[in-house]
Each structure stands twice: as structure tokens, then as C-alpha cells.
Amino acid sequence: xxxxxxxxxxxxxxxxxxxxxxxxxxxxxxxxxxxxxxxxxxxxxxxxxxxxxxxxxxxxxxxxxxxxxxxxxxxxxxxxxxxxxxxxxxxxxxxxxxx
Numbered sequence: 101x102x103x104x105x106x107x108x109x110x111x112x113x114x115x116x117x118x119x120x121x122x123x124x125x126x127x128x129x130x131x132x133x134x135x136x137x138x139x140x141x142x143x144x145x146x147x148x149x150x151x152x153x154x155x156x157x158x159x160x161x162x163x164x165x166x167x168x169x170x171x172x173x174x175x176x177x178x179x180x181x182x183x184x185x186x187x188x189x190x191x192x193x194x195x196x197x198x199x
Contacts, residue, residue: 107177108146111154115144117173118161133160135198143198152192155182160196 103111119129126137133140133156143153158178165172183190 103146103177111175111177112144112146114173114175114178115154115157115161118165119144121170121172122161122164122168124164129157129160133157133196133198139198149198150192151187152189153198154178155188155193156196156198159193 119126122129126140130137130140139149139153140157142148143157146154148154155178158175162172162175182188182193
């Protein structure tokens with residue numbers, strides 16, 4: 101999935117706003133996802149090691165916000181059912197771990 105420059109900026113901002121709303125640090129998110137804060141930072145800056153990583157972070161944030169009754173900022177490019185995107189590995193995303 102190749103995003104336009106505008107979509108990349110919007111997605112970066114959506115990640116940052118949702119993280120701010122969650123109150124979680126990058127280290128806390130990384131711990132939950134089995135990785136490091138540096139990997140999370142690179143991913144949300146739209147330089148993920150794997151395209152699946154951003155979907156894992158997205159799903160984690162949306163679930164966390166929902167469980168804590170916090171209104172998320174909707175993602176405008178990372179939308180829809182990831183199972184329907186041929187280029188994503190749904191097994192990796194469902195595992196929810198960035199290794």
C-alpha cells in the first residue's frame with residue numbers, strides 16, 4: 101500500500117494524536133507489542149520495517165482507546181479490513197507482536 105505524501109502526513113499525525121490521547125509512552129506501547137520504543141517511533145514516523153507493523157500499532161491503539169472509553173482520531177488511510185489487502189500478512193497483524 102503506497103500512500104500519497106498527503107496521506108503519509110495525515111497518518112503520522114493520526115498516530116501521534118491517538119498516542120497522545122492514550123497517555124501511553126512509546127516505551128509502554130513497545131512493551132505491549134514486544135518491540136522497542138525506537139521501532140515504534142520509526143513506524144509512526146511512517147518508516148516501518150514492515151508494512152504490517154503500522155497496522156499492529158493502529159489496532160493496538162484503537163483497542164486501547166476503546167477499552168478506556170477514549171475517543172480516537174479516525175485513521176483516514178489505514179482503513180477497512182486488513183484481511184482484504186493482499187499485501188498485508190493478516191496472521192502477523194492478528195498476532196499483535198512486532199518482532
